[in-house]
Amino acid sequence: MGQGSWGTEADRNAVAAKFQLVADWSAAHGIPVMISEFGAVRATPFNDRMAFYAAYVDGAVAHGMAFMVWDDGGDFHIYDRKWRTWSEEKDILIHGYPDSPTRLAFTSTVDTLVTLTWVNRAEGATHLTVERRTIDGVFAPLAELPPDATAFSDTTAEGGQTYQYRIIAHSGGVDRYSYPIQTTVTPTARASYPAGPHPLPGTLEAEDFDEGGEGLTYHDTDAENIPGAYRPGVGVDIAARNDGGYQVTHIASGEWLEYTVDVAEAGLYEVTVYVASVGGGGRLRVVAGGEQTSILNPIATGSDQALAPLSGTLSLAAGPQIIRLSLLTGAAYHVDRMEFRLVGATSTEDAPPAPAITVYPNPATTYVHVVAPAAPRQVLSLYNVLGQRLRHLTLAGPETRLDLDGLPPGVYLLRLERDGRPATRHTLVKH
Known part of the structure; x- marks a missing residue:
């Protein structure tokens, strides 16, 4: 099968009819039949390719015909000789039956x-x-x-x-x-609230998380805004403050909020989260891409209006990305805002030389190979321009294949970490 779609009722019936024709000939002449080869190029859409292989296995097994699959190590490959790995077709060939x-x-x-x-x-x-x-x-x-x-x-x-x-x-x-x-x-479409990415350095009001909905731009354990303030149609609990602002309240373990930001300058940022809590307790942190602050512990402020600053640091790349406020454990605390202050800009002059990595092909379509100097405990991650991690794997050798199937065309960031610390960043373009 060459490039193109496959899997309509007519396609399936045509294959079944061919098998029946060959089976009738075999029975009439008393000559067994073996299918010497069949296959589909990998440029064929994944679901069509899988259905095609399954249809041939169905027909062959149903009519008692032995079969072999074409594997040229190239466009028709089902076994990667370099990486010694099988493609999805293997299980169809071994475990596929007419029923x-x-x-x-x-x-x-x-x-x-x-x-x-x-x-x-x-x-x-x-x-x-x-x-x-x-x-x-x-x-x-x-x-x-x-x-x-x-x-x-x-x-x-x-x-x-x-x-x-x-x-x-x-x-x-x-x-x-x-x-x-x-x-x-x-x-669901994500959009900044109330308008445009929030510029950093600057302030993120806790209640100004992105629009998009439960599971996409926030997670809350109930489906309504119980106090009903500011954004009554969302599932995050928002209450009015005595100073005229708002704060996120009724916090439960595992909840989170996300914000689209635009970072003016890469570097180390001091992140200060302003929290009110009558008796203290709870745990939270701020996350961006593969970076995160230390765990911040709300302290007792004596009321649900008096605020106390909780500070940590976070390394941010320049440009648009997603900031997540992760509410690790719930307690009677309330989050008013987050302030981001640049405390150390990234300097290429002062930084130690980063290990060079080679990425090819680049631009890429379905996969890339990443070559990195050998070192223990190396982790490779792939991020989109919003700072969302899409791939994550531990390097087992000097050269690693990274699959890009399912990712839309665009610009991505490859990040290499050693011993949990950032080592190298590399821009990748997918066509």
């Missing part, structure tokens, strides 16, 4: 919700397992379902992340795998 779950499709891929449907074909299955993985991860069980289930909703997905899903039917000690399908979860 494996099939016709996988997505009916929703927005924000934190992915809804998957399929057709069951296995008779006597004891149960089904839904598995999921990220592009650079491994498949792991997500849910166990009854054998007649034909749909599943994943409510733990993350907007902007790319996932692969597959269904396994368990029957009589034999696991029948569906082919995997892939989707990138579409986040």
Whole structure:
């Protein structure tokens, strides 16, 4: 199969008809048939390619035909000889059966919700397992379902992340795998509030978190603004202050708020969070990309209006990015604002020489190779221009392949860390 789409009812029927024609000829002449090769180029869309391989395996196994797959080490490869890794086609070839779950499709891929449907074909299955993985991860069980289930909703997905899903039917000690399908979860549009990215150095009012909604720009354990002040339509609790401002209140463990900012100058920033608390308690921190402040502990101020400053430091790159206020543990405290002050600009003259890394190809399309000087405990991360981390892996050798499948075209930042400290940054362009 060359480049293009595949998987319509007509496509499937055409393959089935060819298998039937060959099977009839084989029976009429008493000559067994072996499929010497079939395959699809990797430029074919992922879901179409997986369905194509599954259709050929279905037909071959159903008619008792041995088969071989074409692998030229290039456009048709299913085994990466350099990295000694198998592609997704391997499980289709080994675990695919004519009664494996099939016709996988997505009916929703927005924000934190992915809804998957399929057709069951296995008779006597004891149960089904839904598995999921990220592009650079491994498949792991997500849910166990009854054998007649034909749909599943994943409510733990993350907007902007790319996932692969597959269904396994368990029957009589034999696991029948569906082919995997892939989707990138579409986040609801994010927008700064009240308008435009917040300039830093400067002040972020806690109540001016981004618009976008639960799971995208904030997380709150209840769905309403209980005090009802300032932004009554959001799910974050905001109360009026006696000085005419507002503060985030009713804080519970694990909640967070995000803000789009535009940093004028890269460097080390002092971050001061102003918090009111009658009796003290709780833990919070400020996060940006791969950097974070130390844990800040609210102290007792004697009232829910008296503010105390909690300070930490945070390294920020220049340009637009996302700041997250992470409320690690809840308590009776209230957050008014965050102030960012530049205390040490990044200086290329004073900084020690960073280890050079080589990234190729750049610009890239589906993957890049990263070559870095050997060193223990090296971690490579990929960020978008908003400071969101999209890939994260530990380097196992001097050269590493980083998959870019599922990422939209644009400019990205590669960041190399050694022993938990930033070492090198490199700009990457994806076409």
